[in-house]
Amino acid sequence: MPERPSITSSEIGVLWITYQQKTMVLRMLDYFIEKADDAEAQKIMADLARDVSPYVDKIKNIFQSEGIPIPVGFTSEDVNIGVPKLYDNGFDIMFLRMVKEISMAMHTVNITMSYREDIILMMRQLTQVTQQCYEQCTRYLLKKGLLTRSPYVSVDNSVEFVKHENYLSGLSPFKEKRTLNTVELAHIYHGIESNVVGMHMIMGFAQCAQEPAVSKYFKNGAELAKSIVKEMSEIMLENDVPVPSPPGGNVTSSTAAPFSDKIMMYCVSLFCSFSLGGNSLGTSFSLRNDLPAKMAIFMKDIFEYAHRGAKLMIKNGWLEEPPQTKKQ
Structure with a gap:
């Protein structure tokens, strides 16, 4: 060689x-x-x-x-x-x-x-x-007190193995949902934390974007992130687990753009890809069957949002094409 x-x-x-x-x-x-x-x-x-x-x-x-x-x-x-x-x-x-x-x-x-x-x-x-x-x-x-740790919880004193398929319940209205386990709770809280940061970021982008269509796209993204945070928070509250609120990351009143629409669109695309991957992991490690169903909806919404963003980038000539293979 x-x-x-x-x-x-x-x-x-x-x-x-x-x-x-x-x-x-x-x-x-x-x-x-x-x-x-x-x-x-x-x-x-x-x-x-x-x-x-x-x-x-x-x-x-x-x-x-x-x-x-x-x-x-x-x-x-x-x-x-x-x-x-x-x-x-x-x-x-x-x-x-x-x-x-x-x-x-x-x-x-x-x-x-x-x-x-x-x-x-x-x-x-x-x-x-x-x-x-x-x-x-x-x-x-x-x-600095700008990052909130995930919730502290009490856990059982002994190791247990699942004894009944009811452990998987969550979708049926006739079966009581079990409490969240710590693995599921970890992924839910991580989703909240990520979407809060993404929401603040995209709200700032919407405030200063030059193209009206891009600004509208960012506003839609902020609403999507907000809805995901709301639904994930409700899952925690249903299980009597408090939802810590990250205190930092304010958007100022400035409307002057520090970044081009092109770079902001790419950044949002990157965050969407990361969110899809995070939700996929959350789905894989969640054993209560209502949680993967919810995350699948989140993934569908995020994918559709990212797809609209790709179309907008193509329309404005901002989507750089990776090196293309030649036909033999």
Whole structure:
């Protein structure tokens, strides 16, 4: 075998999508770093920008050496750091924490689709950078009182095995629903936490979007996130489990756009993909049959919303096409 094999189709795809996501994050960090009014938050974001930037260049170099066109991704034209703050009260780190959660999942999957040692190493290193940043964001938000822990609950004193199929009940109106187990509760609360951050993000986007159709699309997304939070919260309350309310992440009154409609649409698309994956996991690990049914509805609504967004991006010429295979 050659010292460095040619790049495979899956590796091209892995690097392409990584380039899109990293250039998006770097451009949004340009704005958040400039507007940060907390030195610790600013350092967390600046350190991440410093650590991630070299990997964008590495991907460019690999593409150049393989004769693959370098993606456009997102550039300085997609951010305007001179406008007032669109978000306040710790939203920058709340947003970054969510993005890093998405990145951790992406890098893990990307490793499984890579074969070349240099690309595997790149994804492993990006995973380390991402995990470190995620932990820093979590510690910061907890210290500042801007992140609410999931509920504390009492559990049984002994290990039990399921003795009856009624354990799965939930859809039948004639059978009493059992209380949530801690695995189900974990996924429900995670869904609430993710959608609250997404709702704040998209409300800000709706407030400053340049295209009326894009602004309307974002408003619809905020309503969708709100409805998911409401339904998941009701499930917890039905089980006498309190729903902690994340206190941070306010949207200011500014209507000046710090980001282009293109980058905001891509960001929402990324969050939709993450939400679909999260709901899929929640469905897989929920044993009370009413929960997967609810999550399936959420997934349907999110998929349809994301599909409308893709159409809107195509209409405006914002949806960059991944490298296409040639017909033989």
